[in-house]
Amino acid sequence: MRYKLVFQTCFISLAVALLAGCTKDTVTESYTIFKPVYKTKAEVRANAKSGPAVAVSNPGKLFVKGNYVFLNELDKGVHIIDFSNPSLPRNIAFVNIPGCIDLAVRGNYLYADCYTDLVTIDITDPQHVVVKQFLEGVFPYRMYSNGFVLDTNLIITEWVRVDTVVKRRMGDNPFYNIRVDFLVSANMNAGGPSSNNMGVTNGIGGSMARFGLMGDRLYTVSWNDLKVFNTSNTATPAYVKTIQLNQGNIETIFPYKDKLFIGSQSGMFIYNAANADNPVQLSQFAHARACDPVIADDKYAYITLRSNNSCAGFLNQMDVVDIGTLTSPSLIKSYPLSGPLGLSKDGNLLLVCDGKEGLKIFDATNAFNVTLLKQITGIETYDVIALNGLAITVAKDGLYFINYSNPATASVVGKVSIVK
Amino acid sequence: MKNIYMGMMALLIVAILNAQQSKQKGNVFVSAQAALLNGDDHVNGQILLTGGYQLKGWFIGGGTGFDYYKYRTIPAFADVKKYFGKGDRQFFIYANGGSNIAWPTLNQYRRVGWGAVDGLSQFKNGIYTDVGFGYTLFNSKKRGFFTAAGYSTKTLSETYNEQIWGGPNPPIITKRTLEYTMNRVIIRVGYRF
Numbered sequence: 001m002r003y004k005l006v007f008q009t010c011f012i013s014l015a016v017a018l019l020a021g022c023t024k025d026t027v028t029e030s031y032t033i034f035k036p037v038y039k040t041k042a043e044v045r046a047n048a049k050s051g052p053a054v055a056v057s058n059p060g061k062l063f064v065k066g067n068y069v070f071l072n073e074l075d076k077g078v079h080i081i082d083f084s085n086p087s088l089p090r091n092i093a094f095v096n097i098p099g100c101i102d103l104a105v106r107g108n109y110l111y112a113d114c115y116t117d118l119v120t121i122d123i124t125d126p127q128h129v130v131v132k133q134f135l136e137g138v139f140p141y142r143m144y145s146n147g148f149v150l151d152t153n154l155i156i157t158e159w160v161r162v163d164t165v166v167k168r169r170m171g172d173n174p175f176y177n178i179r180v181d182f183l184v185s186a187n188m189n190a191g192g193p194s195s196n197n198m199g200v201t202n203g204i205g206g207s208m209a210r211f212g213l214m215g216d217r218l219y220t221v222s223w224n225d226l227k228v229f230n231t232s233n234t235a236t237p238a239y240v241k242t243i244q245l246n247q248g249n250i251e252t253i254f255p256y257k258d259k260l261f262i263g264s265q266s267g268m269f270i271y272n273a274a275n276a277d278n279p280v281q282l283s284q285f286a287h288a289r290a291c292d293p294v295i296a297d298d299k300y301a302y303i304t305l306r307s308n309n310s311c312a313g314f315l316n317q318m319d320v321v322d323i324g325t326l327t328s329p330s331l332i333k334s335y336p337l338s339g340p341l342g343l344s345k346d347g348n349l350l351l352v353c354d355g356k357e358g359l360k361i362f363d364a365t366n367a368f369n370v371t372l373l374k375q376i377t378g379i380e381t382y383d384v385i386a387l388n389g390l391a392i393t394v395a396k397d398g399l400y401f402i403n404y405s406n407p408a409t410a411s412v413v414g415k416v417s418i419v420k
Numbered sequence: 421m422k423n424i425y426m427g428m429m430a431l432l433i434v435a436i437l438n439a440q441q442s443k444q445k446g447n448v449f450v451s452a453q454a455a456l457l458n459g460d461d462h463v464n465g466q467i468l469l470t471g472g473y474q475l476k477g478w479f480i481g482g483g484t485g486f487d488y489y490k491y492r493t494i495p496a497f498a499d500v501k502k503y504f505g506k507g508d509r510q511f512f513i514y515a516n517g518g519s520n521i522a523w524p525t526l527n528q529y530r531r532v533g534w535g536a537v538d539g540l541s542q543f544k545n546g547i548y549t550d551v552g553f554g555y556t557l558f559n560s561k562k563r564g565f566f567t568a569a570g571y572s573t574k575t576l577s578e579t580y581n582e583q584i585w586g587g588p589n590p591p592i593i594t595k596r597t598l599e600y601t602m603n604r605v606i607i608r609v610g611y612r613f
């Protein structure tokens with residue numbers, strides 16, 4: 001009996017000793033990272049050329065010139081789509097431009113960002129484009145953070161998915177390897193004076209644009225600045241200057257006549273570009289924090305405010321702002337919407353992409369009483385360009401061509417589908 | 421984990437050596453227990469209610485309660501005890517095993533992101549184990565206080581969606597899973613009714 005008690009005591013002591021050292025809490029974390037694949041600038045430039053059409057996968061912004069839609073494939077390049085017959089749009093070519101998310105078309109030249117560079121491409125023959133120029137480093141914000149600072153000669157051309165499992169000690173405030181976006185890019189735009197004295201015409205951009213053409217100047221906005229490029233010589237645009245804006249969160253630019261309407265997450269800025277190389281701020285219209293594309297006409301600016309996204313905020317509406325006095329814009333009325341994005345105006349008709357609610361066509365004859373005429377449902381819309389009765393609309397599942405010649409009977413007439 | 425298995429084996433050997441000791445009459449008991457859980461730089465509490473049937477020194481039953489160690493959970497487990505010796509003062513060993521039901525407080529959920537990943541994380545149940553030994557301070561009816569010490573592990577997992585920024589464009593939404601394993605030394609007091 002005595003031996004048994006000693007035996008028990010020894011075993012229990014051993015058990016407690018072994019267990020007491022085992023109070024480390026652990027967490028096994030499974031997540032996905034994306035590793036960048038680098039190429040040299042020379043390799044990237046060599047690949048900036050047109051090839052056969054490829055399926056649209058991740059469409060971004062769009063620009064229209066003549067019978068062609070230039071549709072951005074995010075970070076990949078530009079699709080060229082012939083819509084001579086809107087019922088049968090044809091995807092005819094793809095221009096490979098790594099890192100491209102914004103574009104503009106002037107004359108026979110396509111201007112696009114290629115990561116930190118501005119590339120000029122002769123698109124006279126869309127299926128055999130010719131790269132004319134790289135303006136290096138004009139978009140320094142297009143670099144990656146979190147350890148991915150770009151080498152001056154290297155460019156990230158793709159990301160490789162890597163599923164990762166890490167086991168570590170569990171802390172009270174565990175650090176999670178969430179990557180944060182400091183990527184801010186320059187983008188495209190819309191409708192300033194469409195030609196210069198040389199007869200070279202500008203294309204038309206969407207309202208989500210960060211690139212805007214006005215006469216022979218190309219304006220681009222990034223996180224907190226406005227850049228001016230002189231495109232008098234369309235094949236070889238020249239960088240003019242950078243104008244620091246008063247605040248960050250800049251999202252879009254819309255040139256109208258000699259004014260620039262700049263949308264930020266906290267308001268709209270109006271710049272006077274009468275001196276094309278030196279735009280000066282006239283005023284600011286502040287609103288609650290939200291994403292806000294803006295367009296304008298002679299009397300009013302139309303601003304869509306969207307929340308439930310990376311812009312935070314809590315508003316989903318369209319503000320109509322009186323810009324009769326450009327130095328003191330004032331709110332006329334706000335119209336509730338569900339999740340508005342891009343918008344476009346054609347005469348008295350106002351077309352608004354309202355996210356999952358589709359494309360809405362409003363009668364904006366009376367700014368105090370903008371009324372809904374027609375809603376095209378069943379598509380999740382992103383941006384739209386209204387062209388004399390034809391709305392070219394980027395949506396989640398394709399590029400739609402919508403005939404609104406008679407707004408009451410507006411309907412989809414053609415589509416280029418997205419293939420994921 | 422290797423140490424845990426070795427500890428459990430040691431306790432099991434003690435149980436086998438004493439398997440033929442008791443000649444007690446079978447009875448049903450319910451116990452209320454409170455415990456301190458001392459783990460990885462963390463001390464929290466646990467309250468349990470167990471019940472079961474005891475015959476000849478062996479107790480078999482089940483239990484549940486609230487475990488507040490780091491994440492609030494509800495252990496639901498089978499309970500086996502072996503009592504040694506006779507009389508009111510008995511040494512015993514125990515082993516509990518079952519499910520650890522996730523029931524985190526609101527501030528234990530991870531609130532994630534904006535837009536597409538807006539919302540709270542989701543938890544999934546895990547496993548609960550507890551092995552140890554104790555000593556009874558029963559009365560003549562085999563009811564009364566007891567105390568115990570042991571080693572417990574609970575697991576659970578948390579999942580949430582996250583948007584990958586600064587990489588592919590457009591940003592991609594991926595799933596992140598965290599599988600927690602929490603190991604604690606337990607000091608317990610209880611009362612058997």
